[in-house]
Amino acid sequence: MMRQYELVERVKRYNPLADEALLNKAYIYAMRAHGTQKRASGDLFFGHPLEVAAILTDLKLDDATIVAAVLHDTVEDTEATLDEINKMFGSQIGALVDGLTKIKRLDLVSKQAAQGENFRKLLMAIANDVRVLLVKLADRLHNMRTLQFMTPEKRKRIAEETLDIYAPLAGRMGIQEMREELEDLSFQNLDPEAYEAISRHLRDLTARSEKLVDVIEKDLTAKLEAKGITAEVSGRQKRPYSIWRKMERKSVAFEQLSDIFGFRVIVDSMDDCYRALGVAHTSWPMVPGRYKDYISTPKQNDYRSIHTTVIGPGSQRVELQIRTQSMDEVAEYGIAAHALYKEGVNDNSRLATESRAYQWLRRTVDLLAEGDNPEEFLEHTKLELFHDQVFCFTPKGRLIALPRGATPIDFAYAVHTDVGNTAVGCKINGRITPLLTELQNGDEVEIVRSEGQTPPAAWESLVVTGKARASIRRATRTAVRRQYTGLGRQILERAFERGNKAFSDDKLKAALPRLARVSIEDVLAAVGRGEMFSGDVVRAVYPDFKDDRRGAGEPSVVPQPLGEGESQPAPGGIPIRGLNTDTPVRFAPEGGAVPGDRIVGILTPGEGVTIYPIHSPALADFDNEPDRWVDVRWDVEAGDNQRFPARIKLQSINEPGSLAQIAQVIADHDGNIDSVQMKRRTQDFTDVTIDMTVWDLKHLNAIIAELRAKRVVSRVDRVNG
Structure with a gap:
């Protein structure tokens, strides 16, 4: 010690x-x-x-x-x-x-x-x-x-x-x-095991290449001195994890790697950096695509250096990093290399102007003010910690650094949150390109905007930067809250109208203390989400109000009249969580939904909410209307005596008694047929569409499995509205 x-x-x-x-x-x-x-x-x-x-x-x-x-x-x-x-x-x-x-x-x-x-x-x-x-x-x-x-x-x-x-x-x-x-x-x-295997390979390679490294150091030093450039040249071996990551990324074996050794060239000035680069490129062939100038375009962590790879003595690939002594200190010690701390001075305003790394840190911390939960903050920060970067430009020449794999959506949010939220398209290098295109170094990106646009929730899984993901999630939450607020207002207006009471924001504002809410929007959203009963709001505004509709038990969701082809569930309403008890609800007209399905609600102003299975192809029609999507889930307990609508399509062999066999299977499994439609497909086959009611998804799957086992049935599929 x-x-x-x-x-x-x-x-x-x-x-x-x-x-x-x-x-x-x-x-x-x-x-x-x-x-x-x-x-x-x-x-x-x-x-x-x-x-x-x-x-x-x-x-x-x-x-x-x-x-x-x-x-x-x-x-x-x-x-x-x-x-x-x-x-x-x-x-x-x-x-x-x-x-x-x-x-x-x-x-x-x-x-x-x-x-x-x-x-x-x-x-x-x-x-x-x-x-x-x-x-x-x-x-x-x-x-x-x-x-x-x-x-x-x-x-x-x-x-x-x-x-x-x-x-x-x-x-x-x-x-x-x-x-x-x-x-x-x-x-x-x-x-x-992998660490030891790579370390063993490195030890063997070092023993074999020791003389070659010495030759390259001396040869390069002599060539630089001949041009009047004072330089310190040193070879260093790459670290095991760096090699492992490259092997994984490129799917190559250790023996296929040609740049295990790198050489650092430390010179006196920035001019000498470019002169040394000229000496290297005129002495040995350059490897195409391996030149990067981080002096003119520093990394976000303040790293500055010139990287190049040449075919050096003995036809050996030689990776060179050329920089000054001060650049080398920042490269090794980063933010700790700032004289600010060696002087013992705590002045973050100075550091913020000197250090791009510290500026990035402050931007990351700005995410804290957005109210994300701890897990989300950790996730966003991990996304921001990628090393590999691409550098892109706005049409006005502003440089935007992004993680490798970033898309124009990430670029838009990096420019400004409002730009990302209103993005509908982009041009890369003047050409119209999909928003999911992976950006490359040097791309000029122009974002096409529409003020009425709301970012689709699906974007959250497609972006790679923490800022973009946080902003999309936040915009989605805002849209959902706006949706619930609108739905809640409709419900309250009807509730006040039923009670022959006048409804206004001023009256509702006066009742906020009795409702334990801070704002009118909080009340409307709570009603829209089903967290607050509309009758309670009316009573908060008019204490003498009596709601004759509400009995001893909890009210249930009120179903709308069914369209053609829909099946009526048993009396008592549709047991679905996430909706206010006053919300009109119907099932998808094509195929319905049953407990066990993952479901989503689509809000239609003035008509209520339609329930679809999450895999319903009809939902594609609402992809660009995220404010209409409602988060719902089943609220069915074991023993509930209630059936739900489902539709199946099958192909049966065209022979006497085939329909009777199909109907018998459904009856034997306690399914209830509502309607049957038949259409001759060919001389041998008939298409049959059956609307029925079942208890849940397990019940429906059992019927489908039994039908598939029948000789007279060639194919059975469920119809998802």
Whole structure:
């Protein structure tokens, strides 16, 4: 375990003006607070925060960050309090420790919700001071280095979380060295056999290629010196997880990979970067499609470098990364490379203008204000953590960076939420193109808009960015609320009219306190969803009102008169949840629906709601009208003596008695035939359409199965309205 003087010495190596007294006080306070606590490895727990602090000294961070690392577990795991930390070490360090303290005693329904809520709090703290992230990443890195002492279940869970969230987050903040180690440690725990196999291949390859790497380094250095370019050239091997991901993505074996080794070229200036590129391309053939200029177009995590691949000495593919020393620091340490923290200054306004990575973080945190639940926030953030990006342009030349695989829908939401919500089409490079086209680097995208458009709910599963998914979900919820509000207004207007009472928004507003609702829209939506009975609203406005329609029992849904071909269910109404008891309801005219079907309601103003099975082809007619869709479900209990309409079509052999056999099967299974239509198909076959009523889907399927077993029946299909 690191001694007290060793911690001070590590900080003073890069910061001779470090506050030695503050560091000593933090060391002693944390040591006493943790006392004899031990980790799963059997080591003293206090060694963990010290190792976290040591990792951060390698990043040359300021005193406050190092002290926060030493103290980061005290509030969560000891008797120490945040007030005590604030009094002894100041509010700045207290805020850092608070941001790192996990939420305790959360009354959440799932582990995923708890994980999402903790991550939400962490990102909020990072938005206030990004040093929280640096301590958290160092904390996770040390935990991953000692993961072998955990149970297999915990190892798997922590490794998955690291690979899903913390490694990508480190990458988005530009801390590549830490990201790569987190990925490799996660890979090692999640798939140890694959990790060991790739590591073994790498060791063998290194032994065979050591001389070749040395030759390439010297050859390239000499060629650059000959052109007057001072450069530091170093070869490095790719990491196991990076290789594994490439093998998976390209479906190739290890032996087929030709760029296991990469060479970093560090030069003095930006001009030298492009001069060095010219030397490389005029000395060796360039591999087409492998040139990327992240200096002129930096990544969103501030990464700047030129990437190219050439066929070097020995016909070996050589991947080059050319950049300056300052670019290299940002590439390795990301946001931690900013002099802002080395000076110990906490000024996020400066950082926001200097760091594209921090700007991305603030945009992500903006999602918190939209009211999404913890699981959704975690999902959206994971979507935003993709590394691979494509760069596209608006017609006015604005650069939009998106994850690889993004579509024009993602592009539209990246420009502005309103642009996404009103998108109806797009042009890519001047050509009209489907909205689901995958965007490529350099595409110019123009979004065609219509102010009356509402994004279809299906878009949510088609986009790849968190912002687009959150915005679509939010717009869908708004449309659904608007739908319920409109339905609720219709129901209340009829209810007031039946009671010969005047209805107005002003009268309803005066009754809000009695209805325990904040706004008129809340009341209308509650009535539309069936959460509030219309008679109760009338009584809230007119206390002397009496509803003669409401008896001792709960009211049921009122069915509309049936159209041609429909079957009337038994008296008592249609038992469906999600609709107000006053809502007129009918089944789909073609085929109906039965309990066991997944169902959806389609609202027709003035006529009520029509119930369709979710797989009904008729629903395609309403794809562009999401505000008419109503979420409904069956409310049928075992023993309910009620039948529901269903329609089947079959082909029977044209012989005497065939219809009698079909009818006998239905009768034997307690089905009730309402109508039969027959049409001669050919001389040998007859098409038969039968409308009947059954108890539920299981009952219907049993009848269909028995009919299919009959010799006189060649085919049976259910008709889905």
